[in-house]
Amino acid sequence: MDVLKNWRDRRQHPWKDGYYDALRLWRGERGHTLLYDYMSVPVGGTVFDFGGGKGEWADIVLIQQPDCTIHLFEPHPRKAADLRDKYRQDDRVKVYDYALGSAEGKLPLPEESISGVEATVDVVSVKRYFDTFDFPHIDLVKFNIGGAEYDLLPALMRAGILKRIQRMQVQFHLKGESQIADREDIRAAMQASHDCAWCYPFIWEEWQLRE
Numbered sequence: 001m002d003v004l005k006n007w008r009d010r011r012q013h014p015w016k017d018g019y020y021d022a023l024r025l026w027r028g029e030r031g032h033t034l035l036y037d038y039m040s041v042p043v044g045g046t047v048f049d050f051g052g053g054k055g056e057w058a059d060i061v062l063i064q065q066p067d068c069t070i071h072l073f074e075p076h077p078r079k080a081a082d083l084r085d086k087y088r089q090d091d092r093v094k095v096y097d098y099a100l101g102s103a104e105g106k107l108p109l110p111e112e113s114i115s116g117v118e119a120t121v122d123v124v125s126v127k128r129y130f131d132t133f134d135f136p137h138i139d140l141v142k143f144n145i146g147g148a149e150y151d152l153l154p155a156l157m158r159a160g161i162l163k164r165i166q167r168m169q170v171q172f173h174l175k176g177e178s179q180i181a182d183r184e185d186i187r188a189a190m191q192a193s194h195d196c197a198w199c200y201p202f203i204w205e206e207w208q209l210r211e
Contacts, residue, residue, distance in 0.1 A: 015177040022200040035169060035204050038140065041065040045139035049073065050100070050152065055083055057142055058093060068092065068139070075099040075121035076109065098122040099148060100129055102155035107148070126155040138165045147173040150182050154189070163193040166209045174202040 010020050025031070038061045041047065045068040049058050052074035061070060072087075073096045074080045080097035087093040099107060099121060106120035138161075143149045149172060156162045172183045187196070190207055199205035 013177075015180065016174060018180070019174050019202040022203045026200045026203045031198075031200050031204065034198055034206065036060055038064040040167070041068055041139050043067045045069070046135060046137065047071070048138055048141040050142065050149075051144035051146070052083055052095070053079065053144075055086055055093070057144075061140070062092065066092075069094065072096065073099060075107070075123075077119075077121070098124050099145070099152075100124055100126050100155070101148065101151050102126065102158075104128070126152070126159045126161065130159060130161055135161075136164060139167065141165050141168045143168065143170045147175055147179075149173070150179065150186065153186050157189055162190070163209070165194075168194065168207045169204060170207070171204050172202050 006020060010016055041061065041064065043065070045065060047058075047061055047068050047070045049061075049070055049072040052058065052072040055072065058070045058072055061068065070093045072083060072093055074083055075098050077097065080095060083093075083095045084097075087095060101107075101123040102125065103123070104125050105123045107123055109119040109121055143152070145152065149170060153162070153170070156165075172186075173179070183202070190196075193210060194207040195210050197206040197208050
């Protein structure tokens with residue numbers, strides 16, 4: 001069923017060709033083996049998880065480097081509550097129930113609307129967060145935030161935070177044709193401080209701070 005669905009989607013949206021080609025390579029080359037190698041995270045390292053979900057990624061990092069601190073952002077109210085409960089006795093994981101972005105505000109959660117009233121999540125500006133919490137060096141960051149990366153990554157660059165990050169794994173989302181150019185613009189700017197270690201476009205890619 002997924003094969004047929006993907007075939008139809010590709011026929012209807014030929015601008016998604018790059019995504020489907022990358023997906024085939026990701027599966028054929030077992031790209032997840034690159035994604036889930038975190039043995040280089042140093043003892044006492046600082047890790048950021050943007051898009052915490054159920055904490056699956058954080059758990060993988062902690063297995064490989066038990067002595068690190070993970071700052072986990074999950075703005076979805078129900079998921080954030082579950083994460084706080086999951087890690088309530090684990091001081092290594094700090095759960096934030098809001099998103100970071102270029103400006104203060106709120107984002108809609110249409111799937112959570114009740115009686116026609118749209119639910120929202122809070123957004124805290126990158127500037128306010130990093131003015132409050134000082135992180136001179138960040139060892140690893142994962143971005144999987146459903147399209148908000150197109151706002152967050154440039155905001156981190158403008159605030160001078162990106163150049164503090166040793167290693168980044170980014171999932172760029174492709175929800176519209178214009179995001180192809182948006183991604184290229186962001187990647188070009190990232191090259192000022194980082195090198196792309198590996199890339200499966202719109203699946204996952206990794207960037208490492210240039211020495």
